Amino acid sequence: MKNIVISGYYGQLNTGDEAILRVLVDKLKEYERESNSSLNIVVLSSRPELTSKIYNVESVNRKKIPSVIKAIKRCDIFISGGGSLFQNETSNRSLYYYLFQIFLAKLFGKKVFIFSQGIGPIKRWYNIFLFKHVIKLADYITVRDYDSFDFLHKLKINKKIELSADPAFLLNPCCEQKIQKLLEEYKIDFSKKTIGIVVRKWKKEKDMTDKIAKIADILIESEGYNVVFIPFQGKWDIIKINEIVSKMKNKPYVLSEKLSPHELLGIFKKLDLVVGMRLHALVFAAKMGVRFIGISYDPKIDSFLKIYGFKPAGYVDSFDENNVLISIQYMLYDGKVTKKIDEITKNMTQKAEKAFEILREALNNIKKKDSINILGVRIDCVNFKKAKEKCLEFLNSSSPHVVFTPNVEMIMLAQKDEKFKKILNSSDLNVPDGIGVVWASKYFGEKLYERVTGFDLMMALMPELERQQKRVFLLGAKPSVAEKAKENLLKIFKNLSICGTHHGYFSQEENEKVIELINSSKADVVFVAMGMKRQEEWIYKNKKKLNCKLIMGVGGSLDVLSGEVKRAPKIFQKLGLEWFYRLITQPWRFKRMLALPKFIFVVLKTKLFGGR
Template structure:
């Protein structure tokens, strides 16, 4: 599995940056499908919970530096993705922060991709010097405009620099029916010409609020146009829009700040022209082949307009109302400009694809193992989220899939029992259950970063199984324990379909009857809790007879679920010291615990002297 960290101005509800992230995530998922590879994507965000929910990726708070460093240390490639991250127009702190991330990535020997960035402006000679010496460490650099390309060449970097385009050019709009539904509540008469206006607050603005209000009033009152204000950064833009509207004599339309980027892109198809301050409002207009005029607050606006042979109609600190209105009328009436926008946009889409072709090559150059051999036992290189996804995917297969959870005790037992080792290696998915296995992985060709315990994996599946109305069977433990486990599970997951339970204390003669009970229940998922070795042997022996789609060995999980056994406190779990807690609370297990120091000795011996 390849680990990717994506950094950018994410989680700030900025439509442009979120559009870039949306495209980046979608293309990485596409790569996964095409290349049959597992990618673990971690996004650095100011709102990690929201980012994780929207994009279905792991996300880390970008303000928590130690967590950021830890994520970068674990990754294979660090993507500094999209936007204008390398500039100090807003503050030096922002520039230093993103350069620090690149420095850390290279310190740990990671590949770094500066992905379709807009570079500059960078003020002060010492900031330029710092930027030059860190940016040259990057393995891949693509920039989204000529001015950024020219700036890097003037710095005389030896890196190969490719001219690309903003990834948002590859964003797909939502379907027309959804757009119609989204716009229904506004009751806009599209028989009139409709002008979209995108504004933002800016520190250097002078009388901008009054001027935009006057422009909007003239467009409504004198021209008879619809004027629609479009927020591109949530409540921050809404505050500025409300300020403008309060100074108007006419009532414009104001869109919600809750639209997703692909929804807003679809909405742009209903406009005749966009008057935009924000870069991505102009990109969205171009993408949908709509006419646009720009008011500049940053050189990136000028750079983008230059690509289309245009100039800003004004600057945020000084623009003439009449000049803006004349440019709007000229653009609306000029027929040739439409064709020009279409042609240039097609070229921009092709350029945007270039960055992703380079990214594919970068990912292909990273050689990762799909599994490792730990003292003869196969362990799949997979993290918790990917293991969960794989289990869910197994539900769509036609034949039963077995999931085993090898830990140190099981691996040590397999050293003396070749048949058991063969059984473990027959698993369709073998997850690293235990901190000892994670520790040993670095000596066997691929470092794993987290354990995937059978209990936690089983419990993480429950909400999905409940939602999908998947039938679950509980097999194992002492008589009465599985029933109590079922009772407690249903308290937590009220709609979970547990179609049957059976204890694990049955004879060889009763085996076929138990298999028939499971098959008759039409269970899709079978959790087997018979304890180490016995459950794996039972699954191996009966797998072909069973009609389930997913069979998982879960050890003593039913004892925990029923309340018969107390699980280690969360602190012990996080530190990987559950074994120590069990030793304290169940001292009679000390003989089993001796497997851990023996395992450490054999791993180190194998590492130093080779062989098994």
């Protein structure tokens, strides 16, 4: 499974940002189906419960830094996928926050994709300096407009930067039937020309509210047009729309703030022209082949209009309602405009798709390792479920397969004993037995998420061995322990076929008789419990003589099964503190326990200074 974290201004019910997220999630799920792979998508959101419900993905509260760190730490690729995250027009805080996420992802060794962003404006030299040195850490960069592209090149970002387009160009409208049903609620007469107006709160308001109200009245009263106000960010836009409507003489149409991006896009299709202060109102209009004019409050509006060869009809700090009215009439009656918009939009759609091609390539390049090398010992990258599946596969083979369960003690012993290291690496499956091995995995190329103990794996196999009527041989521990373990197993698995037992205290001379005993029992599986090192050496030396399908080293498992030794309580197991419980109950094991701090030291030294 490939883990993906998507960051952006999500959960605020901003139509533009939610449109981007919808396209991102849909495209990732499309990739998942086409590539027959498995993706775990995590979205950083202000309202994670809502985001999770709408998009059917995992979501984390972007304001809770520990949760964000945990999500990024677990991911394979981090996608910075909002619209204009890297700017400080609103505040320095948001710029620092999104740069921090990228730095964090690279600190954890993750791939970072700056996805179809609009960059800037970034004010102050120190903010530009910080941005430059963080953004160049990214592995993939695509931007949605020429100005962002030029800005990055002027900063001499030594990366391949791809000019793409806003992902919302790939959003699809809802079905025609649903559009008609929505419009019936508003009773809009589309036999008249219909103008959509999208406004937002702005800092330098002056008398813009009055002027937009005046424009809307003229369009309704003098021109006989329909005017439809369209909110793009929930209650915030509704507040501004209500202010404007309260100053109007005529009654316009006002759409609900609860419409989804798909629904709004479908409604845009019915409009003759859009007057937009929000970038994605212009993107939606262009996407649906609808004429549009922009009122600029931010350079991103200018950048988008420039792509289509247009200029803003007005600016928030120098707004002339007469100029806006002239622009509306020009746009409505210029016969060449629609064709021009359609041609450029076709190109923009292709560019938006190009960004996803790069993303698909990035996902294809994420190769999950089959195994990792921890201090020279191979550990297979399996979780508990996968380890069990592999063992069951071995049962259908024609030759013996060996399963070892390397823990910290075994790995540290292998540092002094090359022969033992060779034996451990000769197995068909090495499962990570112990929280220390799982902890170390993140430093050696592949994070493992759970330990697979020999005892738990052995017990998990029992129901299937019983069902398939496989024959089991228990070898090891002190005399009578294996017999007692057999009795207790049969109390749990009444139909399990335990075809033989033998203690582990036999001489070299007796070895052949033990082999003969196992083979004559026609065992399919042999669980060997002779303790660390001795059992691995015995399996390595004798596996070719055995006629069974699966041989597994299980350490002190027979002692636990027989009742001779009590296993740590569940709470200790879940917390990965079985070693601590053993230390309390068996203090004479203290010297063996020293392997853990030594292991931690060697792992960190190896990571920092190299070597194995």
